[in-house]
Structures are given as C-alpha cells and as structure tokens.
Amino acid sequence: MSFLIHRVRSTGPLISRIVAALFGGYALAALSSVAVLALPLSKPQAVLTGMLASFAIYAGAVIWVFAVRSALKAWAGLLIVAVPLLPLALSVS
Amino acid sequence: MNHLLPFALSLSGFTALAFAVRRQQRDVIGRPLRPTTTYVLRLAGACALLLALGILVAEKGWSIGLVLFSGHTSIAAGIVLCALIGQARMVR
Amino acid sequence: MSSLHTWAGLLLGWVLYAMFLTGTVSYFKDELSQWMRPELPRLSQIPDQAVVAQRVAVELGNIAPGTSQWSIRLPDERNNSVYAFWRTAPRNPGQRGFGEGNFDPATGQRVASRDTLGGEFFYRFHFQFHYMPVVWGRWLAGAAAMFMLVAIVSGVITHKKIFVDFFTFRWGKRQRSWLDAHNSLSVFGLPFHFMITYTGLVTLMALYMPWGEQAAFKTPAERQQLSAELSAFIQPGKPSGQKMPLASVADMVRQALERWGRDNVGRVTVVHPGDAAARVSVARGEAGRVSMSPQYMEFDGATGKLLMVRESVGPAAETRGVLYALHLGRFSDTEMRWLYFLVSFMGTAMVGTGLVMWTVKRRQKLPDPERPYFGFRLVERLNIASIAGLSIAMTAFLWANRLLPHPLESRADWEVHAFFIVWVLTLLHALVRPARSAWAEQLSAASALLFLLPLLNAFTTQRPLWQSLFEGDRVFAGIDMMCWALALLHAVLAIRTARQGAISQPALKPKRQAPIAVTSREGAG
Numbered sequence: 112m113s114f115l116i117h118r119v120r121s122t123g124p125l126i127s128r129i130v131a132a133l134f135g136g137y138a139l140a141a142l143s144s145v146a147v148l149a150l151p152l153s154k155p156q157a158v159l160t161g162m163l164a165s166f167a168i169y170a171g172a173v174i175w176v177f178a179v180r181s182a183l184k185a186w187a188g189l190l191i192v193a194v195p196l197l198p199l200a201l202s203v204s
Numbered sequence: 205m206n207h208l209l210p211f212a213l214s215l216s217g218f219t220a221l222a223f224a225v226r227r228q229q230r231d232v233i234g235r236p237l238r239p240t241t242t243y244v245l246r247l248a249g250a251c252a253l254l255l256a257l258g259i260l261v262a263e264k265g266w267s268i269g270l271v272l273f274s275g276h277t278s279i280a281a282g283i284v285l286c287a288l289i290g291q292a293r294m295v296r
Numbered sequence: 297m298s299s300l301h302t303w304a305g306l307l308l309g310w311v312l313y314a315m316f317l318t319g320t321v322s323y324f325k326d327e328l329s330q331w332m333r334p335e336l337p338r339l340s341q342i343p344d345q346a347v348v349a350q351r352v353a354v355e356l357g358n359i360a361p362g363t364s365q366w367s368i369r370l371p372d373e374r375n376n377s378v379y380a381f382w383r384t385a386p387r388n389p390g391q392r393g394f395g396e397g398n399f400d401p402a403t404g405q406r407v408a409s410r411d412t413l414g415g416e417f418f419y420r421f422h423f424q425f426h427y428m429p430v431v432w433g434r435w436l437a438g439a440a441a442m443f444m445l446v447a448i449v450s451g452v453i454t455h456k457k458i459f460v461d462f463f464t465f466r467w468g469k470r471q472r473s474w475l476d477a478h479n480s481l482s483v484f485g486l487p488f489h490f491m492i493t494y495t496g497l498v499t500l501m502a503l504y505m506p507w508g509e510q511a512a513f514k515t516p517a518e519r520q521q522l523s524a525e526l527s528a529f530i531q532p533g534k535p536s537g538q539k540m541p542l543a544s545v546a547d548m549v550r551q552a553l554e555r556w557g558r559d560n561v562g563r564v565t566v567v568h569p570g571d572a573a574a575r576v577s578v579a580r581g582e583a584g585r586v587s588m589s590p591q592y593m594e595f596d597g598a599t600g601k602l603l604m605v606r607e608s609v610g611p612a613a614e615t616r617g618v619l620y621a622l623h624l625g626r627f628s629d630t631e632m633r634w635l636y637f638l639v640s641f642m643g644t645a646m647v648g649t650g651l652v653m654w655t656v657k658r659r660q661k662l663p664d665p666e667r668p669y670f671g672f673r674l675v676e677r678l679n680i681a682s683i684a685g686l687s688i689a690m691t692a693f694l695w696a697n698r699l700l701p702h703p704l705e706s707r708a709d710w711e712v713h714a715f716f717i718v719w720v721l722t723l724l725h726a727l728v729r730p731a732r733s734a735w736a737e738q739l740s741a742a743s744a745l746l747f748l749l750p751l752l753n754a755f756t757t758q759r760p761l762w763q764s765l766f767e768g769d770r771v772f773a774g775i776d777m778m779c780w781a782l783a784l785l786h787a788v789l790a791i792r793t794a795r796q797g798a799i800s801q802p803a804l805k806p807k808r809q810a811p812i813a814v815t816s817r818e819g820a821g
Contacts, residue, residue: 144508152612154512155522159612161508162501163619166494170445174453177300203511207631267586267618268627274487275635282484282642289480 124182131182135189136172139196140165146199210256210272214280217252220245222284232291253277301450302654306675308440309651310682315422315440316644317686319492322419323625323637324775326374329414331775332697334757336400336409338769339376342559343401349564350546351404352378357542357569360384360395364535367565370549371401372581410702412711417693423500426712431503437496438504444493451482478649481642488639489646495623498616502526524606525613528579528592530567538572543600545576551602552578552593560584572598582626589617648683655679677726677734684738685722687786691745691779692718698749698756732793739790746783750776 144161152160172192176185223229224245229236237245256276261269305312321328330338348370356366359382366382369375378399386393398407413420420426424433482489502509513519520531545564552561560581568574574597579590589609595602609617621627625636655676662668668676696714700707726734753776754760764772 141505141507144505145511148508148512153610154518155525156610156612158508158512158522159525159610159616162505163498163612163616165501165505166442166445166497169442170449173442173446174300174449177450178297178453200511268584268632271586271622272632272635274491275632275639278485278488278639278642279635282480285480285484 127182128176128185131185131189132173132176135186136169136176139172139189139193140169142193142196142200143168145203146196148203149199207272207276210259211276211280213252213256213259214276215283217249217256218277218280218284220249220252222288224249232288297450298454301447301454304443304447304450305647305650306654308443309647310678311436311440312444313644313647313651313682314686315437316640316647317690318418318422320637320640320644321690322415322422323628323633323640325415325419327415327771327775328418329412329416330374330376330771332412332414332694333377333398333407333409334753334759334772336376336407338771339371339401342371342373345370345553345559345561346546346549348378348401348404349549349561350544351401352380352399353542353545353564353566353569355399355404355406356380356382359397361570363569365565365567366569367529367563368399369563370561370581372559372562372583377401377407410697410700411704411707412697413708417712417715418690423496426716434500434503438500441493441496445490445497448486448490448493452486455479455483478646478653481646481649485639485642485646489643491622492640492643495619498619499623501616524590525609526590526616528563528577528590528606529565530575530577530594533567533573535568535571536573539570540572540574540598542566542569542574542576542597543595547600548576548578548593548595548602552580555593555605556580556591566597569597574598575603582621583629584627586621586627587614587617588620588624588626589614651675651679651683676731677723680726680731680734680738681719681723684735684742684786685719685726687742687782688722688738688745689715689719691742691749694749695745695752698752736790736794739786739793743783743786743790746779746786749779 144158144165147161147164148154148157150157150160172189175188179185179188223232223237224242226236226242229242236242257269257273260272260276263269264272330336349368352368356363356368360366363382363384366380368378368380371378378401379396380399381394381396384393384395398409399405400407423437424430425436426433428436497504509519509522513522516531523529523531545566549561549564553559560583561578562581563579565577565579566574576595576597577592578595579592582588585591591607592605593602594604594606608614625633628636655672658672658675659668662672693711693715696711700710700714704710722738725738729737750761753772754762759769759772761773761776763769764776
C-alpha cells in the first residue's frame with residue numbers, strides 16, 4: 112500500500128504536468144482564440160488572428176508547465192491566464 | 205539572377221564573424237588576434253551579410269529577397285560551422 | 297527542460313522524420329510526377345493556358361455532365377499535365393464525392409500514361425498519411441508538429457548560449473559524430489525549422505482551432521465571409537435549373553493572363569457549368585508572390601462577363617496567406633526550390649540524428665549492453681525501420697512505378713501498397729537482425745536500390761539518362777542523378793555505421809567517462 116502511495120507521489124506530479132501541458136495548454140490556446148473576438152477587429156480578421164496566435168500560446172503554455180518548480184505552480188499559471196480570458200470568450204460566443 | 209555573389213558574401217560574412225570570436229582564434233589560428241582586428245572582422249562580417257541582403261532585396265523585392273537571404277545564410281552558416289567542426293576533429 | 301526537449305522529440309520522432317522526409321521530397325513533387333509518367337512528353341514550352349483551359353473544360357463537360365463544380369490546375373513550368381477534380385454523387389451519405397484525373401494539355405483528353413499518384417503521394421502522406429481517414433491523419437500531423445514546436449523551443453532554451461556563442465558550439469573530445477551533427481544541424485537551420493513547423497500548423501489551423509470560427513459565425517453566409525479571405529473557391533449556390541452552355545473559358549483566361557502576365561494563371565474553377573447560374577473563377581498563379589491569399593477574377597459563367605476582381609484580403613488573412621506560402625514554397629524559382637530542398641533535408645537529418653543520438657547516449661549508460669531494456673530496444677529498432685527503412689520504402693515506390701504492368705486495375709493504389717509492404721518488411725528485418733547489422737544492411741539496401749533506379753529507368757522506359765542529358769531534359773536527368781547522389785549518401789552512411797559497429801564494442805569501457813562530460817556541459821548550458 113505504501114509502495115503504491117510512493118509511486119503515486121513520485122509520478123503523480125509528472126502526470127499532472129503532462130495533463131496540464133497537453134490538455135490545459137490546448138484549452139488555453141482555444142480559449143484565447145475565442146477571447147480574441149472581443150478585440151476591435153472585423154470578425155474574419157479576429158478569427159484568423161486567434162488561430163494564427165494559438166500555436167504560440169499552446170507552445171508557451173507547455174514550456175511554462177515544465178519550466179516551473181511544481182505541478183501546482185504549473186496549473187496555477189495556466190488558470191491565472193485563463194481567468195481574465197474566460198469572460199471575454201463567453202461574451203462573444 | 206546570379207546567386208553566386210550573395211552566397212559568396214554570406215559565406216565570407218560568416219567566416220569573418222566566426223574569426224571575430226576569441227575561441228575560434230585560439231583554436232584555429234593558435235593565438236587571439238588584436239582587438240582592432242577582431243573589431244574589423246566583426247564589422248566586415250556584418251557588412252558582408254547586409255550587402256548580401258541588399259543585393260537580394262534589390263533584385264527580387266522584399267518578400268522573395270528575405271526568403272532567399274534566409275536560405276543563403278542558413279546554408280552559409282552551416283558550411284562554416286561544419287568546416288570548424290571538421291578542423292577541430294582533424295587537429296585532435 | 298532538456299528532458300522536455302528529449303521527450304518532445306522522441307515520442308513522435310518517427311512520425312516527424314517521415315513527415316520531414318516526405319515533405320522535403322515534396323518540394324519537387326511536380327518533377328517527380330513527371331518522372332513517374334514517362335509516357336508524357338516534356339513540354340519544351342508552356343502551352344497557351346487559355347487554349348488548354350478551353351480544351352479541358354469541354355472534356356470535363358463530356359466526362360462529368362451535370363456536376364456542380366469542377367476545378368482545373370493549368371500547366372506551368374513544372375507541370376506538363378492538367379490536374380482536374382470535379383464533384384460527383386457522394387459514395388456515402390454526408391460525405392462529398394469527387395472524381396479526379398490528369399489531362400493532356402495538347403488534346404484535353406485524359407493522359408495516356410500509367411496510372412500513378414506521382415509525387416502527390418509523398419505530398420499527401422506528409423500531412424495526412426494513408427490508410428486512415430484524412431482528418432485523423434491531419435490530427436496526427438498536427439500533434440507531431442506541436443511536439444516539434446515544443447522540441448525546438450525547449451532545445452533553444454536548453455542551449456540559451458546558442459545566440460551568444462553561435463560558432464563556439466563545442467562538444468567533448470570523445471563524442472560521436474551523431475551528437476555533433478544533431479547540434480549543428482539544429483542550430484544553423486533554426487530559422488527554417490521554426491518557420492516550417494509553425495507555418496505547417498498554420499496551413500491546417502482551421503482544423504486544429506475551429507473554436508473562434510464557430511463562436512463568431514453562425515450562418516453559412518457569415519462563414520462565406522471567412523472563406524472568401526482564404527481561398528478563391530466559390531461555394532456552389534443553387535443552380536437555376538435553366539440550361540445555358542458555358543461561355544468561352546479561353547476568353548476569361550485571356551483576360552486574366554493580360555492582368556497577371558504570361559503563364560501566370562493557376563487554377564480555373566467553375567460552379568454549375570452548363571447552368572444559367574454558372575460562375576467561373578480564374579485564380580492567379582503562384583509564381584512571384586509570397587502569399588497564398590486569394591487573387592482571382594470572377595466571371596458570369598453563362599455570359600462570360602467579368603463580375604469582380606479580388607486582389608486583396610484583410611491583414612490577418614494576408615498574414616496567413618504569407619505563412620502558408622512560406623511553408624509550401626510554391627512561389628520559388630528553381631534556385632530557391634533547391635534552397636528549400638537542401639535546408640529541409642538538413643531538417644530531416646536533424647530529426648534523424650536526434651533519434652539516433654538518444655540510443656547512442658543511452659547505450660553508454662546501459663548496465664548490460666548485451667541485454668538492453670525494452671524501451672531502448674523499441675527505440676533502437678523503430679529508428680532503423682523509420683529512418684533507413686523509409687529510404688528503402690520510398691525508393692521501392694519508384695521501383696513499383698517502373699515495374700508494375702500497365703494497364704492494371706488500381707495500379708496507383710498498388711504502387712502505394714508496395715511502399716507500405718516494403719516498409720513493414722524493413723521493420724521485420726530490423727526486429728530480427730542484430731541492431732548494428734540491421735543499420736548497415738538497410739542503408740546498403742537503400743543505396744543499392746537508389747543506384748539501380750536510373751538503370752531500371754533506362755531499361756523500362758524510353759527516357760534513359762543519357763537521352764535526358766542530351767536533350768536537356770532537366771527533370772528526368774535531375775531525378776536520375778539525384779538518385780545517384782542519394783545512393784552515395786546512403787553508401788557513406790552504411791560504411792560508417794558498419795565501421796562504428798566494429799570499433800565501438802571494445803571501446804565501450806573508456807567511453808563511459810564521456811556521458812559525465814556530456815551531462816555536466818548540458819547542465820551548465
């Protein structure tokens with residue numbers, strides 16, 4: 112039982128980071144690609160801008176997740192960026 | 205359009221820049237060069253690269269010129285880097 | 297961060313290598329297609345595009361009457377046939393059906409040459425693979441591209457000093473050539489690698505990030521607003537039902553040629569040909585402008601009247617057009633195309649050396665080199681089949697093109713099957729043979745197949761190398777000679793691998809000191 116706990120303890124943060132990177136990163140990129148519609152651009156241009164920038168955001172999020180000291184910080188960072196974008200995204204969709 | 209001149213300029217530009225670095229001077233020539241020489245090499249290298257860019261943009265316009273410049277400099281940098289590696293291995 | 301680089305590179309590394317190699321080759325896909333259709337004579341000059349367009353338009357009217365849309369790509373410097381596709385009744389409900397074919401510009405009829413996908417196979421494989429739904433393939437390609445992007449960024453961060461010490465990239469005295477090669481290839485091609493990866497994602501960004509589009513556009517009309525910024529395709533609206541013959545396509549193309557210059561029309565698309573509501577769009581060719589954003593002239597299909605000219609799009613759309621163009625490189629003339637090819641080839645080598653480097657580094661840390669752990673063995677064998685094996689498979693594809701009888705039912709498909717069958721065989725070979733021998737054997741096999749290909753060509757077609765050289769047929773001569781150049785490359789690699797295999801066994805003990813030097817340097821860098 113303690114072996115199991117030990118395994119979870121040692122690989123848990125890594126798995127958490129992988130999840131944050133793969134899915135959290137994508138979610139953040141997707142969110143920003145919708146939030147961008149709130150900018151004062153014509154709709155087609157805004158949509159395209161959102162798409163174009165999304166990969167940079169995704170890559171940036173992945174790097175962030177693995178650059179910070181703890182898995183907790185990784186998630187926190189993603190959430191902090193997501194929080195202001197969420198109302199923007201909801202307002203335009 | 206003659207690609208030879210811009211390429212030759214890129215190649216000599218990177219070579220000059222490479223020799224403006226102390227490490228290269230020590231490894232290849234054997235001793236560090238005088239500061240003035242280093243400065244001149246750096247200047248000459250940068251000028252050669254800018255000249256290459258200028259020629260390409262003048263002949264082909266900005267968009268294609270920039271793409272060509274990127275291609276020429278990538279290959280030229282690669283050749284200089286490989287030559288340095290080769291030289292280091294031979295000395296070993 | 298360096299583990300991120302290693303894992304990001306390794307997990308989909310084999311997929312990336314295949315994408316890179318097929319992508320590199322695709323820069324010459326049109327030339328390859330010509331080589332794979334040797335019955336079609338080379339065009340010493342580009343035929344009048346207006347006349348060709350009319351010919352093929354008439355033929356399509358015969359082949360596909362009542363189709364809602366057809367599109368033709370006109371011949372140019374690199375293409376000696378006309379590629380056309382048209383909408384047909386869908387095979388499965390909900391899907392779009394379409395037919396396609398290559399047409400002879402001189403007669404307007406389908407080409408009388410062997411049925412083959414030509415260079416298009418490598419091109420399509422590059423971003424959607426094969427034997428799987430197109431969308432899955434594109435998602436896999438996109439995932440691989442994201443991994444690559446992360447690998448590039450993490451690679452740069454791991455070697456922050458790259459930009460400070462560009463030329464003083466130093467390595468331990470005992471490290472092997474793979475490490476030198478991977479590092480130097482990554483560094484000097486960095487602008488290209490980063491550009492090609494990001495722009496690759498951009499080409500399919502509507503698939504990967506549809507959310508903005510879905511949130512912003514609720515009606516098809518609104519969505520049209522967006523598509524108009526992206527391509528010259530006119531959506532087929534409702535046909536009027538009133539039959540009227542298509543006006544002279546040749547005249548429309550001539551107007552376009554006047555506007556954009558000789559031989560500079562790329563594509564002609566017609567919706568509802570033969571109907572009163574027909575529309576024709578004549579799009580500009582790709583040469584000379586670094587952008588794929590739509591530039592086209594729209595005509596009334598029944599009367600031939602010019603309705604509108606579209607020559608600019610919004611800034612974001614133009615940015616996307618430029619990025620798309622940078623990836624495809626279709627604006628290139630011959631010299632630029634060769635630059636693209638060479639630097640892309642370096643990128644391929646970068647991915648390959650990275651994969652090999654993983655096993656080289658890990659082998660030194662193995663507690664028992666004779667019995668490596670499963671993960672190591674897996675990577676080692678996959679490397680062999682994915683790198684050396686891919687060369688063999690791609691060459692086998694060309695061999696199949698020359699050897700398969702024609703006519704043959706589904707001949708084009710069989711060429712592709714040959715590619716995959718051979719590739720699987722290389723995997724089996726890699727699993728069965730000891731790793732070091734497998735490398736040398738496969739690289740030698742690739743070398744032999746590449747070397748013999750021009751000879752095979754001489755024996756099975758009317759276009760042997762000496763004739764191509766004599767006639768100044770750059771395409772055929774170029775490809776034949778490229779085969780020999782690649783054969784030489786593979787031979788050199790085979791010899792080096794065989795030699796390293798012989799030396800490295802007794803040298804394993806002293807080399808154990810090298811990893812410490814490596815890791816401490818990486819830690820510092």
